[in-house]
Amino acid sequence: xxxxxxxxxxxxxxxxxxxxxxxxxxxxxxxxxxxxxxxxxxxxxxxxxxxxxxxxxxxxxxxxxxxxxxxxxxxxxxxxxxxxxxxxxxxxxxxxxxxxxxxxxxxxxxxxxxxxxxxxxxxxxxxxxxxxxxxxxxxxxxxxxxxxxxxxxxxxxxxxxxxxxxxxxxxxxxxxxxxxxxxxxxxxxxxxxxxxxxxxxxxxxxxxxxxxxxxxxxxxxxxxxxxxxxxxxxxxxxxxxxxxxxxxxxxxxxxxxxxxxxxxxxxxxxxxxxxxxxxxxxxxxxxxxxxxxxxxxxxxxxxxxxxxxxxxxxxxxxxxxxxxxxxxxxxxxxxxxxxxxxxxxxxxxxxxxxxxxxxxxxxxxxxxxxxxxxxxxxxxxxxxxxxxxxxxxxxxxxxxxxxxxxxxxxxxxxxxxxxxxxxxxxxxxxxxxxxxxxxxxxxxxxxxxx
Numbered sequence: 353x354x355x356x357x358x359x360x361x362x363x364x365x366x367x368x369x370x371x372x373x374x375x376x377x378x379x380x381x382x383x384x385x386x387x388x389x390x391x392x393x394x395x396x397x398x399x400x401x402x403x404x405x406x407x408x409x410x411x412x413x414x415x416x417x418x419x420x421x422x423x424x425x426x427x428x429x430x431x432x433x434x435x436x437x438x439x440x441x442x443x444x445x446x447x448x449x450x451x452x453x454x455x456x457x458x459x460x461x462x463x464x465x466x467x468x469x470x471x472x473x474x475x476x477x478x479x480x481x482x483x484x485x486x487x488x489x490x491x492x493x494x495x496x497x498x499x500x501x502x503x504x505x506x507x508x509x510x511x512x513x514x515x516x517x518x519x520x521x522x523x524x525x526x527x528x529x530x531x532x533x534x535x536x537x538x539x540x541x542x543x544x545x546x547x548x549x550x551x552x553x554x555x556x557x558x559x560x561x562x563x564x565x566x567x568x569x570x571x572x573x574x575x576x577x578x579x580x581x582x583x584x585x586x587x588x589x590x591x592x593x594x595x596x597x598x599x600x601x602x603x604x605x606x607x608x609x610x611x612x613x614x615x616x617x618x619x620x621x622x623x624x625x626x627x628x629x630x631x632x633x634x635x636x637x638x639x640x641x642x643x644x645x646x647x648x649x650x651x652x653x654x655x656x657x658x659x660x661x662x663x664x665x666x667x668x669x670x671x672x673x674x675x676x677x678x679x680x681x682x683x684x685x686x687x688x689x690x691x692x693x694x695x696x697x698x699x700x701x702x703x704x705x706x707x708x709x710x711x712x713x714x715x716x717x718x719x720x721x722x723x724x725x726x727x728x729x730x731x732x733x734x735x736x737x738x739x740x741x742x743x744x745x746x747x748x749x750x751x752x753x754x755x756x757x758x759x760x761x762x763x764x765x766x767x768x769x770x771x772x773x774x775x776x777x778x779x780x781x782x783x784x785x786x787x788x789x790x791x792x793x794x795x796x797x798x799x800x801x802x
Contacts, residue, residue, distance in 0.1 A: 446754075447802070449494070458494035464551050465489075468797040470780040474769075475788030484511055486557075486778075486797065487550060491520070500526040504538075518606055519569050530583075534574045537605065540592055541574065541585040541621035542567040542653050544675045545688060545708070552635035554684070554712050554722050554749075556759045556795040560741050560776045561706035561728045565596040565673070565690045567619070567653075569605040583630070584622040591617045591655055595774065596671065596704050596730070598694040599664035600657045617655035624648045628679060636686055637749070638679035640714050645679045667696040685711045704730040706741075712749075720749040722761075730774050738773040742766045747795075755801045764792040 442450045447462035465488050471481035491506035506520040522536025539547055545558050546566035558566070572589015591614040593603025602613035625633075628645015632638075654670035661667070671692035678685040691705040706728035714720045724745040732739055747761025768789040769775050775783050780793030 451494075455495075456498050457496055460493050462491045462493070463489060463802050464491075465800045466550070466797055467799075468556065468795060471794045472780050472782060472791070473793070474782055474791045475785055477782075477785060477788075480782070485509070486511065489519070502526070530578045532576045532578070534576070535572075537569055537571045538574070540567045540570050540572065540587045540589065540619040540653070541576075542592065542594070542619045542651050543673055543688075543690065544621075544649050544651075544677075545686075548635060551799060551801055552637075554636040554686070554710055555724060555745055555747060556761050556797045557778045559708045559710070559724060559726045560743070560774075560779050560781075561688075561690065561708045561726045563595075563776045563778055564704070564728060564730055564774055565594050565671075565692065565706065568593045568603060570617075571604045571607065572617070578630070581626075582622065582624045584620070586618070586620040588616070588618050590614060592619065592653060594653075594692075596690070596692045596694075597655070597669045598667070598692075598702060598704075599661075599696050599699075600655060600667035600669040600694055602655070602657060602661055611660060613658055613661040615656045615658045617653075619651065619653040621649065621651035632679055633677055636677075636684060636710070637712055637720060638681060638684040638714075639751075640682040640717055642679065642681050644681050645677075647677045649675045649677075664696055667694065669694050682714045683711070684713075702731045704728070706730075710745075718751045720751070722747060722749070728774075732772060738768055738770045740767045741769075741774070741776075757799045758797070759799070760794070760796040762792065762794050764790070766790065 440450065441453060442448075447460045449458060449460040451458040466486040467483065468486040469481070469483050471479065473479050487508060489506060489508040491504065493502070493504040493506075495502045502524045504520045504522055505518075507516050507518045509515065510517055518537070520536075520538050522534050522538045524532055524534040526532045541547070543562055543566050545553075545562040546568075550558070557563075570587075570589045570592055572587055574585055574587040576585035577583060590604030590607060590609075590612040591602035593601055593605065595601060602617075604612065604614075604617075623633075624647065626646040626648065628643050628647070632643055632645050633647050638644075651673050652671065654668070656669075657664050657667040659665050669692065671690065673688065673690040675686065675688035687707075687709050689705070689707045691703065693701060693703055695701040706726065708724065708726045710722065710724035712720050712722040722745075726741065726743060726745075728741040729739055730741075743763060743765035745761050745763040747759065750758040752758060763779055763781075765781065766789065768787075769781055769784040769791055770786050770788065771783060773783070775781050780795050781791055784791055
């Protein structure tokens with residue numbers, strides 16, 4: 353390249369020397385000084401030509417580099433356009449999602465964190481208090497092939513040891529005319545309070561009545577039907593793990609088929625919407641300006657324990673529950689009752705039951721005050737002095753934003769939780785010493801949904 357530039361300089365210099373009228377030498381007119389000046393001019397023009405030639409060469413080199421960068425950028429842009437052309441959409445809508453443009457395929461990723469502080473006072477025992485990660489969950493849900501095929505996989509880290517435990521794992525197909533079939537692991541259609549997400553409760557935690565009678569997660573199949581003003585669902589599976597089922601209780605969550613502990617297990621629930629929209633009954637609050645609505649629900653469950661449950665084989669359980677929900681645009685009311693019959697061969701049958709009444713009122717746009725009363729007779733074959741819960745809860749919610757909520761409440765029990773009683777740690781309670789009653793707890797919780 354250097355040789356070619358030198359040759360170019362010589363040619364250009366010769367051309368300038370021959371053709372330039374300034375450099376044409378007339379021996380009769382030019383002096384030695386003029387010739388020297390003309391030579392200096394020639395050198396100056398040669399220097400400028402060399403500089404321009406080098407600049408052109410550097411420009412070409414730079415242009416090559418720029419072409420390489422442009423090629424890379426265009427390739428990257430092409431990839432991005434390809435992704436857009438594939439129809440992938442992403443964003444946040446009550447959770448992060450990735451979806452095809454027509455909505456046939458969708459993946460939604462969400463999570464829940466509940467950090468809780470509890471202070472407990474139980475008679476003459478030392479006061480106890482501390483923190484816990486009450487719930488830390490991750491969920492994946494969406495649809496495949498079309499919007500009628502939906503799925504959900506959800507798991508939570510256990511409070512003791514942090515093990516990642518599977519909760520929901522199901523596939524659902526929505527047929528025409530409001531019919532849907534769901535198979536996998538989920539909550540059977542039994543207690544309404546349990547069916548409402550833990551993230552959408554009125555108080556820090558569900559009621560103690562619910563903690564004793566709730567269905568938890570079970571493996572099975574469910575058929576449902578939803579119309580404009582009513583909906584019904586029927587379920588059968590490997591067993592419901594309600595504490596209220598006594599020795600007939602069997603939790604089929606995350607179990608092998610050979611470990612099924614029931615001969616049969618059925619649950620069915622019907623709900624009647626008197627006013628409002630179905631979507632507003634997914635929680636127990638009624639914000640200011642929201643629609644008014646009213647719903648009545650009833651459910652029944654029954655199951656029979658088999659040989660895998662041991663000495664309680666043959667235990668039969670059946671029960672009924674009913675509930676009433678009323679949203680009044682800033683005020684909410686919920687009432688429920690449950691009754692169970694547990695019949696174990698060779699033992700006296702028991703009939704635990706309970707009632708819950710709770711309500712909330714938005715005193716501002718973001719602050720909700722609430723109160724709850726509950727009574728439960730869990731009817732164990734022990735002294736009646738420890739066979740009851742009779743207490744109330746008062747507190748409030750601060751809805752910081754759509755994904756953040758702070759809740760604090762106070763719970764008091766008039767009855768005793770002595771040895772043999774059901775003690776709900778979720779309520780912040782512990783076992784009373786004999787003859788003690790009046791246990792109370794303060795709970796404060798920060799919840800994040802994403």
